[in-house]
Amino acid sequence: MVSAEVVEYRSRFGRVLAVVVGVIGLGALVAGLVSDAGATAPFVAPVALVVLWVWAAYWRPAVVVSPAGVELRNVTRTVELPWPTIERVETKFALTLHTAYGDYAAWAAPAPGRASVAAAGKDAAQNLPPSTYSGGSVGTGDLANSASGQAAIIVRTRWEELRDAGLLDAPAWSG
Incomplete structure (x- = not known):
C-alpha cells in the first residue's frame, strides 16, 4: 500500500531563527518608531529587507513529499521531481536527489556539523530505510537526528514503497 499523504519537511x-529575527526586527522598529519616528524611518526598509532575507533563506525552504514526487523549495528556485526520475538519494552535504536530468540539493535539509555528529547516539543510525545502508554503512548526513537524515528518511521511505509496488519503472519528466 503506497501512502497518499503529503509530508512537508x-x-x-x-x-526558529526566522521567527526570532522577525520578532527582534519588528520589536526594534516599533520601539524606534514610538521613541523617535523621524530618526527611525530610514531604518524601516533595511530592517524589512533583513527580515525578508531571513524568511527566504530559513523559513521558505522545504522538502515536500507527495504521491506525485518530491518538491524542493529552495531560496531562489523550486524544483519538482516526479518519483520515477529519482535514481538515488544522498546526504553528504545536504539532502541531494540524483536524477538522469541532474542533481538537486535541498536547502531545507543540510548535513549535520561535527558537533551534531558527535552528540548523536547509536539510535540515530538504526531503523532507517533499507536504501540508506546501500554502501554497508550509514553516512553522517543519514543520521536520524540531522536535518538531512530526517528529510532523507521521509523521501527514502516513500521512494521504497513506490519501488516495491512497481511504480517507478517508467521515468518521465515534463519539467
Whole structure:
C-alpha cells in the first residue's frame, strides 16, 4: 500500500531563527518608531529587507513529499521531481536527489556539523530505510537526528514503497 499523504519537511532550526529575527526586527522598529519616528524611518526598509532575507533563506525552504514526487523549495528556485526520475538519494552535504536530468540539493535539509555528529547516539543510525545502508554503512548526513537524515528518511521511505509496488519503472519528466 503506497501512502497518499503529503509530508512537508522544514528545518526546525531555520523556522526558529526566522521567527526570532522577525520578532527582534519588528520589536526594534516599533520601539524606534514610538521613541523617535523621524530618526527611525530610514531604518524601516533595511530592517524589512533583513527580515525578508531571513524568511527566504530559513523559513521558505522545504522538502515536500507527495504521491506525485518530491518538491524542493529552495531560496531562489523550486524544483519538482516526479518519483520515477529519482535514481538515488544522498546526504553528504545536504539532502541531494540524483536524477538522469541532474542533481538537486535541498536547502531545507543540510548535513549535520561535527558537533551534531558527535552528540548523536547509536539510535540515530538504526531503523532507517533499507536504501540508506546501500554502501554497508550509514553516512553522517543519514543520521536520524540531522536535518538531512530526517528529510532523507521521509523521501527514502516513500521512494521504497513506490519501488516495491512497481511504480517507478517508467521515468518521465515534463519539467
